Amino acid sequence: MTRSFASSLIFLLAAGAAAAQEKPADPAAGREFALKVCGNCHVVEKGQTPILRPPAPSFSSIVARRDFDEAQLRRFLSTPHGNLGRARKMPNPELADFEIDKVAAYLAQLKSGRRAKAPEAGGEKK
Numbered sequence: 001m002t003r004s005f006a007s008s009l010i011f012l013l014a015a016g017a018a019a020a021q022e023k024p025a026d027p028a029a030g031r032e033f034a035l036k037v038c039g040n041c042h043v044v045e046k047g048q049t050p051i052l053r054p055p056a057p058s059f060s061s062i063v064a065r066r067d068f069d070e071a072q073l074r075r076f077l078s079t080p081h082g083n084l085g086r087a088r089k090m091p092n093p094e095l096a097d098f099e100i101d102k103v104a105a106y107l108a109q110l111k112s113g114r115r116a117k118a119p120e121a122g123g124e125k126k
Contacts, residue, residue, distance in 0.1 A: 024105065025098070025101035025102045025104065025105035026102070026105060027105045027106045027108070027109040028106075029102050029105075030101075030102035030103050030104070030105045030106030030107070030109075031044070031045070031106045033099060033102045033103060033106075034059065034102075034103055034106055035048065037093065037095075037099075038059075038093075038103070040052060041055060041056040041090075042055060042056045042057065042058060042059055042062075043055055043058035043059065043060075044058075044059050045059070056090065059106075059107060059110055060110060062107065063107050063110045063111040068107075068111065070104050070107075070108055073103075073104055073107060074100055074104055077093065077095055077100045077103065077104075078095070078097075078100060079092070080092045
């Protein structure tokens with residue numbers, strides 16, 4: 001492999017990774033992820049019944065808070081939550097950045113009043 005070919009290959013891989021990171025997270029994917037990961041404790045959407053009793057705050061009540069913003073949500077989801085008190089302490093979900101992006105995109109959509117579309121059954125059309 002020549003040095004210029006190797007350099008070009010590294011550049012293309014880095015550019016592809018950067019482009020993938022710049023793509024905004026899909027709120028529908030965030031909804032699906034939240035139902036699977038957060039739905040045991042939180043009411044992610046109407047009609048859903050979490051197993052935690054009483055349930056943790058619903059996503060709709062979280063986005064309705066005056067102090068809700070995406071930066072605060074990202075900090076909260078990426079750090080331990082020891083300041084909530086022993087009885088009401090949310091465990092650190094230990095989410096990867098791309099998972100936090102999904103949840104943040106879904107909650108931002110809820111905040112705006114729009115609804116995430118569920119993915120079509122059978123996967124994507126080609």
